[in-house]
Amino acid sequence: MKKKIISAGHICIDITPVFPRDTQCARIGDLLVPGRLIHMKGADVHTGGSVANTGLALKMLGADVQLLGKVGDDAFGAMIRDLLAGYGAEGLIVDKDSSTSYSVVLAIPGIDRVFLHSPGANSTFANADIPEAALEDAALFHFGYPPVMKRIYENDGAELAAMLRRMKERGIATSLDMTNVDPNSDAGRVDWQALLAAVLPDTDFFLPSFEELCFMLNRERYEELTARGGDMAEGLDMEKDVKPLADKCLELGCRVVMIKCGISGMYYRTAEESVMSGVGSRLQLAPKIWAGKEGIQPCFRADQVLSGTGAGDTSIAAFLMAAAEGRSPDRCVALAAAEGACAVTSYDALSGLKSLDQLEARIASGWDTM
Numbered sequence: 003m004k005k006k007i008i009s010a011g012h013i014c015i016d017i018t019p020v021f022p023r024d025t026q027c028a029r030i031g032d033l034l035v036p037g038r039l040i041h042m043k044g045a046d047v048h049t050g051g052s053v054a055n056t057g058l059a060l061k062m063l064g065a066d067v068q069l070l071g072k073v074g075d076d077a078f079g080a081m082i083r084d085l086l087a088g089y090g091a092e093g094l095i096v097d098k099d100s101s102t103s104y105s106v107v108l109a110i111p112g113i114d115r116v117f118l119h120s121p122g123a124n125s126t127f128a129n130a131d132i133p134e135a136a137l138e139d140a141a142l143f144h145f146g147y148p149p150v151m152k153r154i155y156e157n158d159g160a161e162l163a164a165m166l167r168r169m170k171e172r173g174i175a176t177s178l179d180m181t182n183v184d185p186n187s188d189a190g191r192v193d194w195q196a197l198l199a200a201v202l203p204d205t206d207f208f209l210p211s212f213e214e215l216c217f218m219l220n221r222e223r224y225e226e227l228t229a230r231g232g233d234m235a236e237g238l239d240m241e242k243d244v245k246p247l248a249d250k251c252l253e254l255g256c257r258v259v260m261i262k263c264g265i266s267g268m269y270y271r272t273a274e275e276s277v278m279s280g281v282g283s284r285l286q287l288a289p290k291i292w293a294g295k296e297g298i299q300p301c302f303r304a305d306q307v308l309s310g311t312g313a314g315d316t317s318i319a320a321f322l323m324a325a326a327e328g329r330s331p332d333r334c335v336a337l338a339a340a341e342g343a344c345a346v347t348s349y350d351a352l353s354g355l356k357s358l359d360q361l362e363a364r365i366a367s368g369w370d371t372m
Contacts, residue, residue, distance in 0.1 A: 004066040005141035005285065005326045008174075009057030010132065011154075012124045012147035012181070013071035013094070014103035015078045016050030018311065018349050025111050033110060046349040049085050050105055051124075052146020052179055055315030055351040056322075058089050059341075062355055063323045068136050069093040072123040078102035079123075095131055097123045103150075109309040109349065114233055117182075125152040129165040141284040142326060143169040144177040146315070148197075149189045149214070156188075159197035166204035175282030177207040178256075179318055180214040194218035195254075203255030206281045207325070209318050211262040212238060215247045235264025240298055244269045257281055258292065260321060260335060262314050262342075265372060268299040270335045285326065292331050299335045300371035302343040312351020317342035324358060337361050340369070 020043040027033040033040070049058070053071035061067040069086065072095045073079035079102040083094060103122035109115050124147075137143075145165065148154045154162045166176050178201065183189050195218060202208060213234050216224040223243065227234045238244060244261055248271045251259040257278055260270040272278060275293035320341035324334040340361040347354040356364075 004064070006066045006068065006139050007060055007142045007144065007322065007326065008068045008070060008136060008140050009053050009060060009144050009146070010070035011053055011127070011145045012051040012103070012151055013049065013053035013069075013073065013082065014051045014105050014119070014122070014124070015082055016046075016048055016105050016107055016311065016350070018046040018048075018107040018109055018309065020044050020046060020349065021110050023111060027110065027113070030108070030110060030113055030116060047081075048350040048352075049082055050107075050312065050351070051103065052144075052181075052315055054082070054086070055312040056144060056146060056179070056319045058086070058091060058352055059316045059319035059355055060323055061089060061091060062352065063319060063358060065323055065326065067091065068140070070132055070136060071095070072097055072100070072127045072131060074098070074100045074102040074123050076102050078104055093136070097126060100126060107309070107311055109311065115310060119150065121150050121152065124150060127151055128153050128161050129168065132165065137169070137172055137174065140174050141286075142175045142177060142282070142322060144179070144318070144322060146179040147181040148178075149181050149183045152188065155192050155197065158193060159200045162197075163200045163204065166201055170204045170282060173283040175206045175285035175287070176204060177209060177318075177322060178205045179315070180210040180218075182211075182214055183217050185217075198251070199254050202251060205256045206258060206285075207322070208251055208256040208259045209262070209321065211235075211314060212244060212247070212264070212266075215251070215261060216243070219247055219250050233264060235266050238263050238266040240266070240269055245271075258331070260338065262317065265301055267301050267372075268317075268335055268339050269297075270299070270331060271296045272331055286328075287325065288328070295331045297332055297335065299332075299339045302340050302365075303370040303372055304343045304346050307346045309349045310346050311349065313342045313345035316345040316351050316355060320358065320361070327358075336365060340365055
């Protein structure tokens with residue numbers, strides 16, 4: 003029988019203007035000049051955010067998925083509900099007092115993405131929005147994007163801590179994903195280490211990116227890398243830059259940490275067996291198989307790169323699906339990296355998705371890594 007997975011947290015509508023493939027510029031300021039007219043190729047409009055990206059990817063991979071997110075009673079909210087209905091997915095809360103969250107994604111060829119984001123109804127999402135009935139028979143609860151959900155990150159994450167504790171009390175395994183923090187926003191002034199100290203003891207799988215985690219736990223190094231310019235993940239020293247962050251996450255209480263490091267790959271580490279035995283019992287994870295593991299998974303070479311939008315979310319979906327099916331941690335991470343390489347071949351998070359069996363077959367055939 004399929005294990006039920008809940009995908010909760012941030013949801014929005016993503017609008018991605020499509021730049022011509024031959025667009026060339028070294029810096030975004032060279033292209034986006036005031037008063038300049040740029041001829042575009044149209045726009046890709048799709049659902050975005052953790053709930054849609056990870057949740058729908060899990061559903062397409064064959065999981066029994068419950069989506070839990072919040073939208074406004076407006077045109078964007080209706081678009082999101084219609085798009086999700088096309089996948090046979092429901093579960094959104096309609097807040098008549100809020101607007102629907104949206105992102106304009108600038109995916110300029112050769113330049114990392116820029117997001118123009120309005121959080122909308124996500125700012126009011128809270129533990130009380132999760133009905134008890136939704137938790138029946140749930141094996142895993144995944145929550146995504148606290149840094150763009152005001153009610154979730156305020157008060158050192160008290161609302162998120164209560165939510166995750168509620169899941170653990172019912173034997174439901176927990177998973178947590180982050181997103182980039184705007185240093186100039188309210189979220190940028192949060193004590194993220196204090197927040198992680200509050201929520202990681204009830205987090206079984208912690209799945210942030212290096213950039214997100216570095217901002218939260220080593221701000222000085224984050225600012226050094228930011229000042230360097232370019233892709234922060236390029237040329238990372240796993241031993242110097244990444245491993246200490248993973249060590250700190252385990253010290254703060256999570257059981258498994260997988261850090262997404264862009265083109266540098268993925269780093270993962272798991273806690274000792276006595277700690278791994280605390281994973282939510284409904285997931286039926288084998289502590290002996292998962293305990294005390296550590297490794298680096300290189301990126302698989304993508305067939306083409308159109309946009310990284312949602313690649314991290316779909317890689318998480320592959321990881322969680324593989325874990326729910328009983329695969330070993332190294333296979334879960336390999337499949338996560340493989341799914342991420344497929345996701346970047348399209349402008350949205352889902353069009354490039356492959357089944358776990360398809361990914362396993364391509365890996366076995368000798369898929370090149372970077």
